[in-house]
Amino acid sequence: MLRIYFTPEDLTRTRISAAQPMWEILLSLYRLRQRKGAPVHEEWRRSVVTKTPVTTRLLTDLVPQSGYAVDFLTPMTNQLSLADGLEAIRSTPKRRLRKDLAILAGGRQLPSWTTSLADGRKESVVQLADAVDRYFASCLAPYWDRISGRINQERATQAKLMADGGFERLVQALHPTARWHYPVLEMGYPVEHELHLGGRGLQLVPSFFCQGLPTTFLDGDFEPVLVYPIQHRPGWSAVDGSRGSLASLLGRTRAKVLEAIGESPCTTSEVARRTDTTLSTASQQASMLRAAGLVTSRQNGQSMLHTVTSLGLALMAGSFS
Incomplete structure (x- = not known):
């Protein structure tokens, strides 16, 4: 478990980093x-x-x-x-x-x-x-460009969370293991570790290649940082030819819908927004992907929530055979 101890000054000195x-x-x-x-x-x-x-x-x-x-x-x-x-x-x-x-x-x-x-x-x-x-x-x-661009998107999302919901909303959304009880932020960590900010503030570092649990410096004398994983679209590293192959296999619109759902679970309305298509088109394409075993869908209130399957991930990652 990682425990980060804040003072009142640290709350105002927390910032979100660009790509490092x-x-x-x-x-x-x-x-x-x-x-x-x-x-x-x-x-x-x-x-x-x-x-x-x-x-x-x-x-x-x-x-x-x-x-x-x-x-x-x-x-x-x-x-x-x-x-x-x-x-x-x-x-x-x-x-x-x-x-x-x-x-x-x-x-x-x-x-x-x-x-x-x-x-x-x-x-x-x-x-x-x-x-x-x-x-x-x-x-x-x-x-x-793709790595830093995705990190910049995450940075903007986190800034909006802080603007709309304050510091507590921001830190609780950093990672599934995050628990905030002032003055301590607790997160999953491979070992027991404490970080006392002491008024220095905390630099949040959204990371493309971080996977699983967050990380930080072992030595507390360094500038306090918390590096945490972000979500990003499978197939992000594909060259243009690979992306074209996916479009050739599924069709351009269906490939876009699969990649949009692969970015993170989303509703049909969100699929339409991400792909700049109509709601009916997004619904139809999601249904076809579901029939092919590439996505799953479940009712979420009044909406349908779509999630990419392991088969869909493998297809986008180019490991499908």
């Missing part, structure tokens, strides 16, 4: 190595796994598939740019490198190259920053 390249780099490394991960990331993983630079091993050495990943790989910068993040890595103090690597080791032996990194040798720190840069260029840059 360094966090997306780190979290995408988990998705890259999950062969049985969420279908929504599977097409991306398969498309980049053969293009991943060999220097990415330096990053995976510091980001195990489970447990602690070094905090210095995700510096928080005001400009939110990749260039600023890389410069922050190059400027990481020796004491920070040593502290994080000692925590990562946890009684086990790290790869030999990390010894020079722990010593703060410039060539090792520069080599690491270059590996981060190359990984981003090969695996994230081709999709960055």
